[in-house]
Amino acid sequence: MKVSKAQAAENRAGIVDAAARLYREHGLAGVGVADITRDAGLTHGGLYRHFESKDALAREACLRAFDWTITPFAALNASHGDGEADPQARLQALVHGYLSSSHRDHPGEGCPAAALAVDAARAGPEMSEVFAQGVEGNIQRFARALRPTEPADVDPQRPLTPEERATTITTLATMVGGLVLARATAAGNPALSEEILATLRTQLAPQQDQG
Amino acid sequence: MKVSKAQAAENRAGIVDAAARLYREHGLAGVGVADITRDAGLTHGGLYRHFESKDALAREACLRAFDWTITPFAALNASHGDGEADPQARLQALVHGYLSSSHRDHPGEGCPAAALAVDAARAGPEMSEVFAQGVEGNIQRFARALRPTEPADVDPQRPLTPEERATTITTLATMVGGLVLARATAAGNPALSEEILATLRTQLAPQQDQG
DNA sequence: TGTACATCAGTGAACGCGCGTTCACTGATGTAC
């Protein structure tokens, strides 16, 4: 039966959200369209009224997963506005959240760069473009969120300096690599997995460590 | 027809080698057993005389891919023995080789940690165990290869200090994360992909950069 | 050393099975009058 336009839009968004979560959990090749629509409370036949193909849905799901507001980096925005004022404390909060056992064990709600990078590299140029946009966006927001808020007369949206880009890329790459290695070793050698996370927390954000 | 024991062993090794290469190129889910045996010059039917299942072959292929002698890290052994004596120069050579466009564009002969980590995380505890062994081995060899060779009376095989482990884990995680991100963005934003590689080369091994 | 024969690595057809996609159909929606 037909549903209202509002309901249809809601269903479509539900499919994208379900895909974004399931793809991060099981990989692009590990989830079928029937799994996704079932998870969204629908049947698989109607999927093609919304998306041209599974690949098109995967691209949209990847874009969605990089959405700033649902990423692990979301906390940064809040803390930048009214939260922690000290950039070093913000970095510490972010690094500890990212390199946590909880993030490692719940890829479905976690960083898409860590969960989908290897799959995206094999999924063709269009997916790579979506992925690159997400990574570039993360670099920008990550670097800006860690800038000092003083002095107040400096534009917080000014372009990144080469140094800012370099240190941000390095930190992001280390976090992504660490999370990826921690996940791959978690089931087979939990101690090594924890050691990787704890080591990188300390290396990236010195000072006290609270797991 | 039956073949000699020597030929059978050679065929089996050929299957493992083909699997190690194809899995790194296309992922564990992206290659069929028929692709692998065809690549090894055989038909798919006989595969099960050598391996219990596709998963068992995948595990053996992962183990093989981590083999020190065919890894990008292989150069380290040689250079440790009779090559570059300066640890800083060895680090530089390794980092530049690892974070090169060539390594990015040829995952089949490259680092299994970068190519298979995300797949391994989803492939069950047995695969994770194999992967964890490979990572631990890489930590050990990487750290030892970068030790100073002087003074000569210190045992080069002595256990790693906590500091050695920490800096090695950080460097490895950064290289893996960087390569993974460079691969995922290569087709969609080549400039960003190159920037990631170049930035990390400079950050991990300061001094001159030769691409 | 020679011969007869059991073994078994490899072949290629066949098997279920799950996948992405298509399609005839349904019936509530939303528009035209």
Add this chain to the structure above:
DNA sequence: TGTACATCAGTGAACGCGCGTTCACTGATGTAC
């Protein structure tokens, strides 16, 4: 405002297709005598 009807989101069966795995068969190997 009411009514008739075209639209189209969603359903569920059906389609090819490729996959992992099985199996009867082949014939060179390697062993027993």
